Amino acid sequence: MNVRLLRWFVTALIVGTLAACATREPAAPESPAAAAPGKLAPLKGPMVVPGTLAQSKSRWVPVDWSELPGWSEDSPHEAWNAWLRNCERPAPAFAPLCEQVRQLSIAGDEAQRGWMLEHLQPYRIESLEGNPEGMLTGYYEPFLEASRQRGNGFEVPLYQPPAGLAQRQPWYTRQQIEQQPEVQAQLAGRAIAWVRDPVQALVLHIQGSGRLNLLEADGSTRVVRLAFAGTNGQPYRSVGRWLLDRGLVRDATWPGISAWVAANPQRVQEMLWSNPRYVFFREEPLDDLDASFGPRGAQGVALTPGRSIAVDRLSIPYGTPVWLASTGPATQLARLVMAQDTGSAIVGAVRADFFTGWDDAAADLAGRLKQGLRLWALWPK
Structure with missing residues (x-):
């Protein structure tokens, strides 16, 4: 050999x-709750930050934009093609924003970042027990x-x-x-x-x-x-x-x-x-x-190298913009990505599989990725 x-x-x-x-x-057909992510319910119980939202496997805690590591350093225009793909099959909560998303496709980073600040609210994704730490792995197209x-x-x-x-x-x-x-x-x-x-x-x-x-x-x-x-x-x-x-x-x-x-x-x-x-x-x-995009993910849209992730759909609805932060031996990441896929081993509140692409470098990175992860959902206000 x-x-x-x-x-x-x-x-x-x-x-x-x-x-x-x-x-x-x-993925199997989503439950009514998952199919209508705009109807997330407030969490009930003690020690809950006001405005916290619930998914089946996660809780979303509202935070300030300053909590997102590297927020001002990322280039959102690099993720905009992935967002345009989202708008081919948008989640109900994001469908009203798609016209503006398309208009912003030729805008610069500052305009796109400013639009997100105006229209979206970041939520720290945690387990139901309140743990914000998870794991990032990678996959690619051979x-x-x-x-x-x-x-x-x-x-x-x-x-x-x-x-x-x-x-x-x-x-x-x-x-x-x-x-x-x-x-x-x-x-x-x-x-x-x-x-x-x-x-x-x-x-x-x-x-x-x-x-x-x-x-x-x-x-x-x-x-x-x-x-x-x-x-x-x-x-x-x-x-x-x-x-x-x-x-x-x-x-x-x-x-x-x-x-x-x-x-x-x-x-x-x-x-x-x-x-x-x-x-x-x-x-x-x-x-x-x-050829410029990857295969279609579970959302039904083509994946974008470096900007698409697979998630547990019971934690993060398909089509959700997500801020991803991960530091480890394989790479350091702080960027805007889109939840567009799933996988049989991608299970848990703070769990993501990062689509790396299809060349030798993509294969190498996907094979080495196994490191800590934090995620923030960017949800319409």
């Missing part, structure tokens, strides 16, 4: 072990070399959903899908494309979407997106955790994991099968505009 594949492997393990973003499954046809080293399929998947849940495990002829027969003709290495395929499964530099049958190449289309309904298991639990590596760092992979290629398949979840995809074209 060469150095590039080792890089993919380590990214899969780190992202799977630390971020545990499993797959970006579409970019893989692929072929429309099997052969010449492209041996690992990426499938669209099989017929009847929804009627039989859970479906077969990853090992059964790859080993049993009767299961493979149900997937005959369902391969969208083929990639060179099963570890790269696992990275795509963990992230839930990706881009392919696709070699067509006529010898031409084009870039397409694979979007999440479903799973086999099996539980997600981190392959990184599998290694750690067996004492095969001491931690999920580059030296330890790469050394283990290089020394134990015969056990890589065993390790991959330890995660029974399998993801199916659908192919989407990429034009120049789409």
Whole structure:
């Protein structure tokens, strides 16, 4: 296994072990309370700051803008494209503001910041017990070399959903899908494309979407997106955790994991099968505009690198502008972001997954992000 594949492997393990973003499954229909976030109820009880609001999993405490770290240093125009995407499917509380948001798209930082000061109120997001501390991880969109046809080293399929998947849940495990002829027969003709290495395929499964530099049958190449289309309904298991639990590596760092992979290629398949979840995809074209954004998140709008986050929708409604502050070994962040996605492991009041993009730097940052977090919701006055 060469150095590039080792890089993919380590990214899969780190992202799977630390971020545990499993797959970006579409969220279930929101409850009436979540679907109408403009009707947040005041919290009741002792020791509550007047004006505190409640969500199912969090409490929002009104604060002054001066509490937001780095508020005056961020460039809000860098986040405005993400806000414009919000306005494609706005939350009810924000729909009346979208006309002004669009008008401000060509304004400068000071005008945009001044508008937010006038129209929005910051709320510190806390757990129901009053804890404002949480965790930030990262995710990204892998970019893989692929072929429309099997052969010449492209041996690992990426499938669209099989017929009847929804009627039989859970479906077969990853090992059964790859080993049993009767299961493979149900997937005959369902391969969208083929990639060179099963570890790269696992990275795509963990992230839930990706881009392919696709070699067509006529010898031409084009870039397409694979979007999440479903799973086999099996539980997600981190392959990184599998290694750690067996004492095969001491931690999920580059030296330890790469050394283990290089020394134990015969056990890589065993390790991959330890995660029974399998993801199916659908192919989407990429034009120049789409290529500037990420895949569609759970809100139904395209994600913006560095300005979109996945959240627990029972803590933060989709479409909410959020001030994010995080300092740790991977990076330091203090910026305006938009809550536009979710993930099966993104659970809790102060919990976010930061969309980093799709290049090598994005993969590296997503794999290293696991650090403290504070969040402030910016809600209409």
